[in-house]
Amino acid sequence: MMVRIFTTLMALMMTATFSLAQQGPLRIEITEGVIEPLPFATPNFVAENGSSAEMGVQLTRVVAADLQNTGLFREIPATAYISSVTDFGSAIQYPDWKAINAQALVTGAVNVSGNNLTVKFRLYDIFSGAELGNGLQFQGTTEGWRRMAHKVADAVYSRITGESGYFDSRVVFVSETGPKNKRQKRLAVMDYDGAGVKYLTDSRSLVLAPRFSPTGDRVLYTSYETGFPRIYVLDVGSVQRRLLESGEGSISFAPRFSPNGQTVVYSQATGSNTDIYTMDVASGRSTRLTSAPSIETAPSYSPDGNNIVFESDRSGAQQLYIMSANGGEAKRISFGQGRYGTPVWSPRGDLVAFTKQSKGRFHIGVMRVDGSEERLLTASFLDEGPTWSPNGRVIMFHRETQGAGGRSTLYSVDITGRNLRPVRTPEGGSDPSWSPLQK
Amino acid sequence: MLFGGIFRTEQLPIEATEVSVISGEAFAALMAAQDSPTSQSEVAQPAQPVADSEAVDVPAPETTPEQETPESAPAPSADDTPDVSELTPLPDAEVSDAAPVLPTPEPEVTVDAPETSETPVPQTSVRVAPEAVIAPDPEARPDPVEQDAVQQAETGETVAEPQEETAPEEAATEIVTEAEKPAAAPEKSLRPPPRRPTRRAVQAAEASEPAAEPLALEQSGSSAVDDALAETLGQVTETPSAPSGPPLSAGEKDALRVAVQDCWNVGSLSSLALETTVVVAVSLTQDGKPVVSSIRQVGSEGGTSASVKQAFEAARRAIIRCGVRGFQLPSDKYDQWKDIEMTFNPERMRIK
Numbered sequence A: 001m002m003v004r005i006f007t008t009l010m011a012l013m014m015t016a017t018f019s020l021a022q023q024g025p026l027r028i029e030i031t032e033g034v035i036e037p038l039p040f041a042t043p044n045f046v047a048e049n050g051s052s053a054e055m056g057v058q059l060t061r062v063v064a065a066d067l068q069n070t071g072l073f074r075e076i077p078a079t080a081y082i083s084s085v086t087d088f089g090s091a092i093q094y095p096d097w098k099a100i101n102a103q104a105l106v107t108g109a110v111n112v113s114g115n116n117l118t119v120k121f122r123l124y125d126i127f128s129g130a131e132l133g134n135g136l137q138f139q140g141t142t143e144g145w146r147r148m149a150h151k152v153a154d155a156v157y158s159r160i161t162g163e164s165g166y167f168d169s170r171v172v173f174v175s176e177t178g179p180k181n182k183r184q185k186r187l188a189v190m191d192y193d194g195a196g197v198k199y200l201t202d203s204r205s206l207v208l209a210p211r212f213s214p215t216g217d218r219v220l221y222t223s224y225e226t227g228f229p230r231i232y233v234l235d236v237g238s239v240q241r242r243l244l245e246s247g248e249g250s251i252s253f254a255p256r257f258s259p260n261g262q263t264v265v266y267s268q269a270t271g272s273n274t275d276i277y278t279m280d281v282a283s284g285r286s287t288r289l290t291s292a293p294s295i296e297t298a299p300s301y302s303p304d305g306n307n308i309v310f311e312s313d314r315s316g317a318q319q320l321y322i323m324s325a326n327g328g329e330a331k332r333i334s335f336g337q338g339r340y341g342t343p344v345w346s347p348r349g350d351l352v353a354f355t356k357q358s359k360g361r362f363h364i365g366v367m368r369v370d371g372s373e374e375r376l377l378t379a380s381f382l383d384e385g386p387t388w389s390p391n392g393r394v395i396m397f398h399r400e401t402q403g404a405g406g407r408s409t410l411y412s413v414d415i416t417g418r419n420l421r422p423v424r425t426p427e428g429g430s431d432p433s434w435s436p437l438q439k
Numbered sequence B: 001m002l003f004g005g006i007f008r009t010e011q012l013p014i015e016a017t018e019v020s021v022i023s024g025e026a027f028a029a030l031m032a033a034q035d036s037p038t039s040q041s042e043v044a045q046p047a048q049p050v051a052d053s054e055a056v057d058v059p060a061p062e063t064t065p066e067q068e069t070p071e072s073a074p075a076p077s078a079d080d081t082p083d084v085s086e087l088t089p090l091p092d093a094e095v096s097d098a099a100p101v102l103p104t105p106e107p108e109v110t111v112d113a114p115e116t117s118e119t120p121v122p123q124t125s126v127r128v129a130p131e132a133v134i135a136p137d138p139e140a141r142p143d144p145v146e147q148d149a150v151q152q153a154e155t156g157e158t159v160a161e162p163q164e165e166t167a168p169e170e171a172a173t174e175i176v177t178e179a180e181k182p183a184a185a186p187e188k189s190l191r192p193p194p195r196r197p198t199r200r201a202v203q204a205a206e207a208s209e210p211a212a213e214p215l216a217l218e219q220s221g222s223s224a225v226d227d228a229l230a231e232t233l234g235q236v237t238e239t240p241s242a243p244s245g246p247p248l249s250a251g252e253k254d255a256l257r258v259a260v261q262d263c264w265n266v267g268s269l270s271s272l273a274l275e276t277t278v279v280v281a282v283s284l285t286q287d288g289k290p291v292v293s294s295i296r297q298v299g300s301e302g303g304t305s306a307s308v309k310q311a312f313e314a315a316r317r318a319i320i321r322c323g324v325r326g327f328q329l330p331s332d333k334y335d336q337w338k339d340i341e342m343t344f345n346p347e348r349m350r351i352k
Helices: A002-021 A050-069 A094-099 A142-161 B024-033 B199-208 B213-237 B250-261 B305-322 B331-337
Strands: A026-030 A038-041 A073-075 A104-113 A116-125 A136-141 A170-177 A184-191 A207-212 A218-223 A230-235 A241-244 A251-257 A263-270 A273-280 A286-288 A296-301 A307-312 A319-324 A327-332 A339-345 A351-358 A361-368 A383-388 A394-400 A408-414 A421-423 A428-434 B277-283 B296-301 B339-344
Touching (some): A026 B250, A050 A073, A050 A104, A050 A116, A050 A142, A104 A142, A136 A142, A170 A207, A170 A408, A184 A207, A184 A218, A207 A251, A218 A251, A230 A251, A251 A296, A263 A296, A273 A296, A307 A339, A319 A339, A339 A383, A351 A383, A361 A383, A361 A394, A394 A428, B250 B305, B277 B305, B296 B305
Parallel strands (some): A026 B339, A038 A073, A038 A104, A207 A428, A296 A339, A408 A428
Antiparallel strands (some): A104 A116, A170 A184, A170 A428, A207 A218, A230 A241, A251 A263, A263 A273, A273 A286, A296 A307, A307 A319, A319 A327, A339 A351, A351 A361, A383 A394, A408 A421, B277 B296, B277 B339
16 A cells, blocks of 8 residues: 555656656657568669660569568559559659558669660659659669669668668579489579579589688689599689698688688698688688687688687587687687587678577577577578678578488578578579679 | 208207206205395485476586486376275165165266467567557458448448558567477377366365455455546646646557557668667647658767668658558647657667
8 A cells, every 4th residue: 555655646746747847849759669571662664765675674573572582671563553653754643652551662764775774763752752862873784684683672772771782792602403312513603582593613523612702703612623622712703713722631621711802711620630720812821720629610700800700619519619810719609508500700790690400400590799699590400501691681591401302492581580581593502602792 | 052051050059057956945045045125115206307498598518418308297186195084884784675766976077178288379470560460351451540441331322431441460579580480290299188186176176266356356446546546647637837738648648659659660770770769850730640841850869870861761651651640639638749759769679
């Protein structure tokens, strides 16, 4: 009873205080919102001449698919449109788009002249009744029409979300065919969405773990061409490669570039011991970073190049550690049940993605670099090999199904754990590595 | 000769054991010399099984191999305890010619128990909102404002303007990742239904059933205090200290807050924008509709100029979208709500 009397008095005092304080406008605080895809409309880009019509439709579809595949946007079907856009320069009928609950409108125009392609677009905030940013125009060749569509989508994504896009990027991966006991593997590169696959090697020798350079023009990978794993650097444009020499009588694997592209960090096994080394790409001079009798592997640089996250079984089970890029004492960051491996540092620098094996299942997860806030995003028979999108918002990995006929497929998932979706490739795929945004 | 190489006739070794014969007296003497096993009255109880602590991130000793934590042993039910009562002496038998009357069987008491554990299944949805919403009727158009459909009468006279049925979109209260979705396989094997409770157990349960009366009294007492509190607060709010007219009640302000937050979509905001708080001012018309040109940013905290812009755009969209039919506000208090400052704080909506 005393409590209620006290509460009553406090309420009276607060009310009286509030009454005196409310001299200005009414003030409220909103702390809970909703998370749902933002509805947008993308009428087919206007064809500025007769030969542009088909290109306009194709380009519009790629832009819409890019946005919709993020899970952050929802395309309103064209059948719901009240008004149409037949002229790129005409005024927008905002009430018509507002009526179908479109919150963003992307309009564009396409002009094909010989081998030249010009694409321009505008983005409108329907409920503000204004254009969001200025219109942009891209010029290129008709062969590069998908890249131009990705660039339009990147610009739209960036203006609405406030963070850079990731559509005009590529993924290098291991293309797989055949049954598990006789699987043929070769390196391939594709657009982030699985289109435009090109093969970089043949399937005569086993290849593993391709990794893009920070500029996206080179790929590091491990090949068993000589019977032992060796690290090669491949120029994506010319498809020329060269061997990165390592110590005699040793096996080297799991390479990854430093953020400046001048150093490669990798694992080297000598006898029964595996340690982490760096190699200067220009001089070929290598430096040993760890010297524990345990297995240290899967190193990955932080975006600033000052630290390296790696996996080690030095404590008896496979866990994640962070050390200085120059070596030295390592700090353990994973403490959960199960085994942790293949850590990859986020391009934003705040998270580490990893593979976790626990209770017979594999997970792709993320944690902060201090090991806190671990979140498992996926769960399956075998999920492995995470790689970050250039903006650090999406993780791609590969998932293998059970059984002798099991197939390995690339998947992507948002870091919130939503929007898990397969990446369609002509054959099976594993070991993806995402490039930076193309220039 | 054909099978000669396979079926060889080698002599198998024979084991021989020496046996000695002793007399019956000698055997008895031999047995008596051995100690008889002592009877152990109490069997050592197994250690209490440790509850599964999967969710706790405590570093386990890594050298210890992972073991399946055994399930907790089921607690013994009341039926396992035997009913003990003193036996009374049997009375003398009375012999009569009347046919025996069969006793009426008591109605069988059954206990319906679920055969499988009902693990709460997290609701998944494309939309995440503070309150979960079940999937609406497919005929209903998604809209924050729920309305029944109004159709033309058969007579041709329209009672009300035809209105499409609307309903809030399906929503879950949290993001459910694939790793959190429960597997379809049952986690426990089917358990046999429990035994019927004995008459003694039923009586005990009836006796221990709490009475509902005291709770009702407590509720009515609480209500009386709340009524008094509300009455007192009402008197205070009606004091002439307010600048113009009666202020909005807490409930009215809550209703406004809920109306705006239903349209505040932060799903497409960057992580930096989710760390940015913006204060947005808006003027409303007398029918509760926002004046779009009046929406302006009057303050912000955290983030960069770009993230402030993103956060403001999301806030502006929320006000316009959910205010398109006018916010439900008391018209007699218009002076109190014609100008509003809304603080959009996304702290709870961040990606964690």
